[in-house]
Amino acid sequence: MTSRRPTLRDIAEALGLSVNTVSRALAGKSDISARTRRLVEAEAQRIGYVPNTLARSLVLGSAMTLGLVITTPSNPFYAQLIHGVEVQGRKHGYSMLLLVTDESETIEQGAVESLLRAAVDGVLAVPVQGGSDPWHRLATAGIPLVLVNRDLPAGRHDFVGIDYEQGAYDATRHAIEAGARRIWMLEEDLPITTIAGRVAGFRRAMAEAGLPVPDDAVRSVPTRRHESAALPWQPQESYVVAQEIVDRADRPDAVLVGNDYFALGLYRALAERGLRVPDDVLVLGYGDFPFSGFLTPPLTSVRLPAYEVGASAVDLLVERVRNRSAAPAQKRLLRPDLVVRPSSTLVTS
Incomplete structure (x- = not known):
């Protein structure tokens, strides 16, 4: 009993x-x-x-709960973002309901239904960006929404993200200033705005320097996201692509990778051919994951303000929840920082 x-x-x-x-x-x-x-x-x-939070929500007309929808919890970026959302939400008196879509539009649609049934006060969401927009249903139900990290083309939702283009631009400019002229890029194979932003920043920096970007200089690295969301990136995949690159007669003298996991595969491919970083090839990462500073040599990488994005998104969402205003959608971009380490710094005598 x-x-x-x-x-x-x-x-x-x-x-x-x-x-x-x-x-x-x-x-x-x-x-x-x-x-x-x-x-x-x-x-x-x-x-x-x-x-009894359910009873309290019936009395107050508020569940004091914010929904957070992300694509995968295994990405270190999202781990930090979740922390920022949880801490900032607690400061405002809200708890958090976390849902994961695994980059699936079907699961994303189910997440929207779950949030509607849960009667959350507001929602923060990383959209799948598969072409659909199930999030407009929240607006119909009067539930405020802030998109996080990825925006949707219509631009009708509030958005808090990172200037991915600027981060790639800064990294590419750094490589050029270090003496690199043939710079290539290893990127993920997902059609999402974060990747498009990085590629745009890379191309902009190269164009400003008057440097050519061959058609195959931006290489797509297959990922296993659709097989296992728990393993979104595999160094093995970038290792295979890197082998093709380093065996070329016109091998690049610098490579910018779309995330630091890809640098692991690139490092191995270079080492197996007796090529040294940074003497033979500069390597620059994106994400500044916890292991990046412990590689040999330590990896230069673009550090992303994930925690700050989460906290800022909560502040904007709570403002919408409390004011219920019909003001135009806000777009907030936070700038990343380039953390320079030995993988991109040539020592001159």
């Missing part, structure tokens, strides 16, 4: 107070004395009282 869940009335009877006083004390209302609040909190902890 299960025991009965402790209630506000149990606390009130134990302390000789009214249920209303107990409720206001736990809510931190200013008209309750500090002594009474301490007594109520102590008794609540003693008997194991936990607020």
Whole structure:
């Protein structure tokens, strides 16, 4: 037999107070004395009282919950973003409901339905970008939405992301200033705006320097996202592509990879052919993952403000939830930083 869940009335009877006083004390209302609040909190902890959030949401007309939808939890970027959302959401008094789409439009549509049933106050979402926009249903239901990291073409939703183009531009400019002239790029094989931004930044920097970009200089690296979302990138895939590149007579003297996992495969392909980083080939990464500074040599990489994106997105969403305004969609881009390490720095005598 299960025991009965402790209630506000149990606390009130134990302390000789009214249920209303107990409720206001736990809510931190200013008209309750500090002594009474301490007594109520102590008794609540003693008997194991936990607020009934469903009942509270019915009374307040708010679940005090924000939905967060991401494509994969294994990406270190999203781990930091989730942390930023959770911490900032807690500051505003909200809890978080996390859903994962695995880059599937079908699962994404199901996530929208789940959020509608959960009656969350607002939603933060990384869209799959497969061509559909199931998120407009939230607007119809009066649920504010902020897209995170990836935008949708229509541009009708609030968006908080990163200037991926600027990050790739800065990395490419750094390679050019270090003396590289034949610069290639290894990128993911997904049709998403983050990748398009990086490629655009790379091409812009090369064009400004008057350097050619051969048709095959931007190489697509197959990923296994659609087989296993838990393993979004495999160094093996970039290793295979890198082998083809380093065996060419016109081998590049610098390579920018779309994420730092690809650098692992590139490092191996270069080492097997007796080529050294950075003496023979400069290598620059994207993402600045935790292992990047521990490679040999340490990898230059574009550091992404993932935590800050999550926190900023929460602030914007909470503003929409509280004001319920019909103001035009806001677009916020945070700038990444290039962390320069020995993989792209030639030592001159």
